[in-house]
Amino acid sequence: MEKCIQCGADYIPRRRGVQKFCSDTCRSRHWQLKQGIPKKKKKKPLKKKKHSLQKYQKEKITFAGISNAAIGQTAVDLIKNIATPESKKPATKGDINELKSLIKGNLLPIKNMENNAFGKSPFYDVTNQIVIFI
Known part of the structure; x- marks a missing residue:
């Protein structure tokens, strides 16, 4: 032995x-x-979890969650507004109404003249004193 x-x-x-x-x-x-290698600790076996109802509970809406979402959306909109050049931004209804008012102020429709071959209506340009088709 x-x-x-x-x-x-x-x-x-x-x-x-x-x-x-x-x-x-x-x-x-x-x-x-x-x-000089230290002794390894034995790993504890994983405990089996019992079936819990916490998995299936719905998340509650909180004021903090809503405010975080609002802050995030505002930050995204601000960055998008800063990063997009003016020429690439979409036109709004206000922009279109402003264009209409400019056209109505300087251009007068000609009612006794027919549309051209492309179907455009005749207008008299007051500033340049010419007839144009739009």
């Missing part, structure tokens, strides 16, 4: 006197200690 160098347990050698440890575990642990 021999004594294990690592744990001190008695064992019967299976390799004719060259065996110094009772098991491979003791042999590898002895080598790790010699190298």
